[in-house]
Amino acid sequence: MDNVLSVEKLTKTYATGFAALKGVDLSIRRGEIFALLGPNGAGKTTLIGIVCGLVRASGGKVTVDGFDIAQDYRSARKKIGLVPQELATNMFETVWNTTVFSRGLFGKKANPAYVEKVLRDLSLWDKKDDNIRALSGGMKRRVLIAKALAHEPEILFLDEPTAGVDVELRRDMWEMVRKLRESGVTIILTTHYIEEAEDMADRIGVIDKGEIILVEEKHALMRRLGQTRVCVSLTRKLDAIPDGLFDLPLTLSPDGKSLSFTQAGEEAERGKDAGLARLLKNLLARGVDFASVQSSQSSLEDIFIDLVGKSR
Amino acid sequence: MNYSAVRAIYLFELARTWRTLFQSIASPVLSTALYFIVFGGAIGPRMQPIDGVPFAAFIVPGLILLAVLTESVSNASFGIYLPRFTGTIYEILSAPVSAFEVLLGFVGAAATKSVLLGLIIFATARLFVSFELVHPFWSFGFLVLISVTFALFGFILGLWADGFEKLQIIPLMVISPLTFLGGTFYSIDMLPPLWRNVALFNPIVYLVDSFRWAFYGIAAVGPAISLALTLTMLVTCIVVVVVIFKTGYRLRT
Numbered sequence: 282m283d284n285v286l287s288v289e290k291l292t293k294t295y296a297t298g299f300a301a302l303k304g305v306d307l308s309i310r311r312g313e314i315f316a317l318l319g320p321n322g323a324g325k326t327t328l329i330g331i332v333c334g335l336v337r338a339s340g341g342k343v344t345v346d347g348f349d350i351a352q353d354y355r356s357a358r359k360k361i362g363l364v365p366q367e368l369a370t371n372m373f374e375t376v377w378n379t380t381v382f383s384r385g386l387f388g389k390k391a392n393p394a395y396v397e398k399v400l401r402d403l404s405l406w407d408k409k410d411d412n413i414r415a416l417s418g419g420m421k422r423r424v425l426i427a428k429a430l431a432h433e434p435e436i437l438f439l440d441e442p443t444a445g446v447d448v449e450l451r452r453d454m455w456e457m458v459r460k461l462r463e464s465g466v467t468i469i470l471t472t473h474y475i476e477e478a479e480d481m482a483d484r485i486g487v488i489d490k491g492e493i494i495l496v497e498e499k500h501a502l503m504r505r506l507g508q509t510r511v512c513v514s515l516t517r518k519l520d521a522i523p524d525g526l527f528d529l530p531l532t533l534s535p536d537g538k539s540l541s542f543t544q545a546g547e548e549a550e551r552g553k554d555a556g557l558a559r560l561l562k563n564l565l566a567r568g569v570d571f572a573s574v575q576s577s578q579s580s581l582e583d584i585f586i587d588l589v590g591k592s593r
Numbered sequence: 594m595n596y597s598a599v600r601a602i603y604l605f606e607l608a609r610t611w612r613t614l615f616q617s618i619a620s621p622v623l624s625t626a627l628y629f630i631v632f633g634g635a636i637g638p639r640m641q642p643i644d645g646v647p648f649a650a651f652i653v654p655g656l657i658l659l660a661v662l663t664e665s666v667s668n669a670s671f672g673i674y675l676p677r678f679t680g681t682i683y684e685i686l687s688a689p690v691s692a693f694e695v696l697l698g699f700v701g702a703a704a705t706k707s708v709l710l711g712l713i714i715f716a717t718a719r720l721f722v723s724f725e726l727v728h729p730f731w732s733f734g735f736l737v738l739i740s741v742t743f744a745l746f747g748f749i750l751g752l753w754a755d756g757f758e759k760l761q762i763i764p765l766m767v768i769s770p771l772t773f774l775g776g777t778f779y780s781i782d783m784l785p786p787l788w789r790n791v792a793l794f795n796p797i798v799y800l801v802d803s804f805r806w807a808f809y810g811i812a813a814v815g816p817a818i819s820l821a822l823t824l825t826m827l828v829t830c831i832v833v834v835v836v837i838f839k840t841g842y843r844l845r846t
Contacts (some may be wrong), residue, residue: 307785333687337845355595355689363687369680373612378605385601386688 285311285436285467286332291341293327293491301327303491304341307435314458314468316478316499318585319488325471326366328488329438333363359387360433366441370422372414376405379413382429387432399430402457419450426457433577437461439470443477455481477504479581489589499581506587508579511557512541516570526563529556540564598690602698603705606672610706617668618710621660625714627657629721632778633814643710643780644811654804655777657718661711661736662743662772663764669703669747670760677751677844686845689740692838700744707740724808731816733805738823739796745830752844766828771797776805781813796822 286309293302293448301324309315319325330344331334343350345357371379378394400406402422404405408416422442439458443451453475458468458481478485479499486496497505518537526530531542544556557576564571573585633649637771640648647753676682718724726732727823775797781789791812792798803819808810812819838844 332685335683335845345761358687358689359688365680365683368679371676371681371685372679373609374605378608382605386598386684386690388595388597390597411600543635561824568625 283309283311285346286469288328288332289342291328291331291343292339293324293331293336294339296331301491302338305488305491305493307486307493309467309469310484312460312465312467313483314464314470314481315486316482317469317471317486317488318475319405319471320589323488324491325488326440327473327491329363329469333361333438334358334573342584355388359432360417360435362429362432362437364422364425364429364437364439364442366444368418370421370424372412374413376400376416376427377409379424380431381437383428384431386422388574389432396431397432399427402460403427404453408479409580419446421470422450422454423445426454430461434466436467436469439468441446441471443472445476451477458478458560475582475585476580485581487585487588495588500582506571506579506584508543508545508583510541510543510577510579511560512539512575513560513564514572516572519569523563523567523569526560531560546593595688595690595694598688598700599694599698600697602685605839606699607703609672609704610668610702612706616707617664618713621664621710622713624662625656626721628652628719633721639735643783644724644809646724646809646811647722650809651805652778653715653718653722653724654808655772655775655801657711657714657736658739658797658801658804659769659777660714661707661740662768662800663739664710665703665743666747666750666764666768667760668706669700669744670751670754670763671747672699672703673748673751674754674757674760678757682797682844688691692835696745696748696834696838700748703744704737704740705749707744708737711723711736711740726745726808727810728807732804735800735804735807735823737822737843738827739804742823742827742830745827745834749830749833749837768797771795772801776813780811796826801825 288305288307290305291302292300294300305324305328317325317328320568329335331338332345332350334350338351344579345360346414348357348360350357371382374382374422377396377400381391381393384391384396397406400409402494403426405420405427406421408420413421416424426439427513439486444455458470462468468480470482482499484496485499485502489495496500511580515538519533519540520535520537522531522540529542530544531540533540540558540560542560557574561574629649629652632652637647637649637652643651676685698736750760750763774792775795776792781792781798781802782793799814799819801823802812802814803816803823806816806819
């Protein structure tokens with residue numbers, strides 16, 4: 282697999298003695314959308330900070346497309362665009378000037394047509410001559426993205442890009458992320474909205490207390506760790522679990538009025554419907570009437586809470 | 594060398610001058626003009642010439658330096674402190690630029706502003722007083738050298754400061770008084786021997802003295818020692834900046 286970013290044994294201990302990263306290994310594949318999840322203080326921003334040059338690593342090695350971030354920092358950083366978590370903007374500058382500045386800072390020749398395209402894609406074109414301080418929070422976030430894209434990066438870091446952003450902008454932003462991925466840009470994002478990672482990412486990494494506790498394809502992860510729960514509410518009380526269904530992990534509620542079972546992701550994938558169908562047929566054959574049938578699949582969020590909870 | 598980045602930072606910083614035109618240019622020019630009116634116009638004619646130079650003309654180099662020194666320090670310190678304060682420094686830290694290029698952009702812009710300011714005040718002074726430059730080349734050379742040195746000092750101050758108060762305190766409480774006491778309005782030879790010796794510990798005395806030498810060819814301590822001192826200050830500032838960037842002090846955690 283072609284890795285565009287590789288992190289080896291990365292450690293960071295701050296001057297206060299706090300160990301933010303404890304030997305992180307991570308490889309990011311070219312062209313993927315990678316979601317880095319973790320609770321507050323897990324080390325997400327420190328990790329991004331080191332890769333982008335904001336934080337000094339205490340140990341370990343990071344290469345961006347083969348360039349070491351310490352020795353070949355110019356080549357490495359040219360490939361990276363960073364959208365930081367905080368809305369840090371040059372308040373008194375215009376949108377156009379600040380974007381052109383970013384492009385120049387990264388050593389790219391002026392290209393007004395490209396900058397125009399970036400601003401148009403982010404619906405910032407009609408605001409190009411506005412002072413940034415006059416823009417709304419959501420618009421400022423777009424400006425930060427425009428700045429990060431101004432030098433045509435191959436890797437885009439989005440650190441909590443949708444924190445405090447309205448629904449419309451979040452939708453636009455994910456649309457843009459998809460387009461960028463189609464154009465070959467690798468995207469690494471951290472987010473608190475786990476459903477976004479579930480919706481967007483190709484692979485998920487979970488970091489907690491400075492350690493990567495899991496990296497996996499999203500679909501494989503959901504299959505492996507996801508669960509399906511089925512619950513059938515009965516109109517009449519049952520005394521025991523009906524015969525012929527002992528192979529299903531059924532439980533009868535204490536009041537005898539509902540039957541439920543939980544299947545792990547992989548089993549559920551293979552035979553969830555079969556199990557549910559057999560249960561319903563069996564109940565019908567016995568004349569046991571039921572009021573409702575509920576089936577729910579665990580989300581990435583459940584998996585995440587479970588994972589992080591276990592490591593505590 | 595990432596020239597494009599140096600250019601971007603330099604132009605960005607200069608653009609800030611236009612936005613704050615009053616603060617950066619108009620206000621120092623106005624206050625200097627007031628000095629010329631009061632000390633040059635009103636009091637000057639009652640004063641005896643110093644070393645053969647009329648008082649109104651005598652104070653010109655010192656007044657130019659007073660504005661240039663404070664503005665160099667203020668501009669450069671504000672230039673680097675502002676992005677630290679607003680958080681926009683992230684972009685410079687993540688860009689493919691070396692410490693030297695960042696320095697060239699910020700200090701270059703601040704020094705450019707100071708040189709322009711010095712020339713504008715020079716032109717303003719000519720409206721009030723007539724004088725001839727004895728060493729025009731050296732006058733300009735000292736102006737550039739001093740602007741760069743103090744812009745570097747301001748850059749260090751901007752990295753060190755952790756609040757706006759600290760930014761203002763150095764130009765206001767250190768640079769300004771030292772310049773006033775540094776022989777702007779008098780020759781240190783006019784001081785009693787004890788205070789003349791004390792004054793020699795004030796580095797600004799040498800700057801004003803050498804600048805005045807470049808203007809009128811008169812000097813209390815001589816241009817060579819002043820030049821050596823200015824260059825020493827310049828090198829010291831460069832060394833401090835190099836150490837700052839090497840250790841990441843206040844920039845990279």
